[in-house]
Amino acid sequence: MNKFRNNKKLKKITRTEKLKHQKVSTSKSNIKGNECREFFQIISDFIDLELTENQLINLRSHLTTCVHCTQVYREFRMLIQLCQSESITEPVNVSSQLWQVLEKRFKAKRIKE
Amino acid sequence: MKELVKPEERKSLPPPDSLLVKRAQQEDDSAFTELVRRYERKVYNICYRMLGREDEASEALQDAFLRAYQFLKKFKGKSTFYTWLYRIATNVCLTRLRKRKTALTSSIEEAGSNGKAWKRKPIFVSSDVIGEIPDASKSPERLVRQKELREALNQAVEELPTEFRTVVVLRDFEGLSNREVSKVLNLSVPAVKSRLHRGRLFLRNRLEQYTNNHE
Numbered sequence: 001m002n003k004f005r006n007n008k009k010l011k012k013i014t015r016t017e018k019l020k021h022q023k024v025s026t027s028k029s030n031i032k033g034n035e036c037r038e039f040f041q042i043i044s045d046f047i048d049l050e051l052t053e054n055q056l057i058n059l060r061s062h063l064t065t066c067v068h069c070t071q072v073y074r075e076f077r078m079l080i081q082l083c084q085s086e087s088i089t090e091p092v093n094v095s096s097q098l099w100q101v102l103e104k105r106f107k108a109k110r111i112k113e
Numbered sequence: 114m115k116e117l118v119k120p121e122e123r124k125s126l127p128p129p130d131s132l133l134v135k136r137a138q139q140e141d142d143s144a145f146t147e148l149v150r151r152y153e154r155k156v157y158n159i160c161y162r163m164l165g166r167e168d169e170a171s172e173a174l175q176d177a178f179l180r181a182y183q184f185l186k187k188f189k190g191k192s193t194f195y196t197w198l199y200r201i202a203t204n205v206c207l208t209r210l211r212k213r214k215t216a217l218t219s220s221i222e223e224a225g226s227n228g229k230a231w232k233r234k235p236i237f238v239s240s241d242v243i244g245e246i247p248d249a250s251k252s253p254e255r256l257v258r259q260k261e262l263r264e265a266l267n268q269a270v271e272e273l274p275t276e277f278r279t280v281v282v283l284r285d286f287e288g289l290s291n292r293e294v295s296k297v298l299n300l301s302v303p304a305v306k307s308r309l310h311r312g313r314l315f316l317r318n319r320l321e322q323y324t325n326n327h328e
Contacts, residue, residue, distance in 0.1 A: 079266075102146070
């Protein structure tokens with residue numbers, strides 16, 4: 001009896017393996033260029049974590065095999081990090097000019113009233 | 114349910130924007146002043162990134178807050194105050210950019226074939242590889258290369274088409290989410306994502322010589 005049960009389990013595993021294999025072979029039958037093209041189109045979403053889990057898994061797996069897309073990914077990430085690390089200091093004179101203008105405006109309103 | 118904030122601590126918490134807006138709408142200028150203090154730097158950053166010049170950014174900053182003051186009573190609270198404010202600031206900048214374009218076109222026509230003024234600033238080509246941006250790098254050469262890269266980035270942002278620049282500035286420089294950007298610019302989220310991607314592509318192409326490996 002146990003043998004049958006084990007066989008059934010084995011069968012299940014085999015079916016799952018088959019399905020996986022089908023998916024892999026389907027993707028393998030695509031020209032590699034298609035994956036690169038797809039990656040290029042959604043790279044921003046990939047970096048911003050705006051993809052579904054399946055998409056993330058597929059793309060991560062693509063990156064492990066594609067040197068070109070890995071380079072593109074690094075460049076994008078570096079660019080975004082650079083933007084995020086950029087800081088601007090508002091000059092003191094700009095701030096004081098703003099406050100002067102606002103004070104004038106508040107005063108003008110008070111006079112009107 | 115356990116209170117997360119003790120009553121005595123609640124008094125010292127700054128008032129939320131919504132409360133300040135309500136007070137300002139009831140002619141309380143000190144409330145509006147506090148709102149300006151909170152967002153002055155952010156609005157200046159947006160203006161500077163959009164316009165690329167300190168003097169123009171300063172004027173745009175003033176225009177933005179004056180308009181916010183003028184139209185505050187029309188703000189219904191359907192969005193957050195800062196979304197509404199950033200929209201005003203962005204529109205002020207876009208108007209200035211449009212006027213700049215018109216002025217440029219007419220002076221090009223006047224100047225004729227003299228393209229000297231429109232010559233692009235040459236981007237220094239570094240032969241070294243610049244990889245990840247390290248925060249704590251202290252080597253002089255690295256600092257120089259980083260400086261060049263930042264200058265190149267600033268120039269590239271100035272060259273970005275306006276519709277991409279707004280999204281890149283709000284999203285990548287100012288850290289707003291796609292959703293927030295969509296509200297500021299009155300676009301759909303997919304439209305924001307599309308423009309963001311194209312803007313980043315543009316910048317990446319411009320900075321290629323800094324990020325590619327040279328053999």
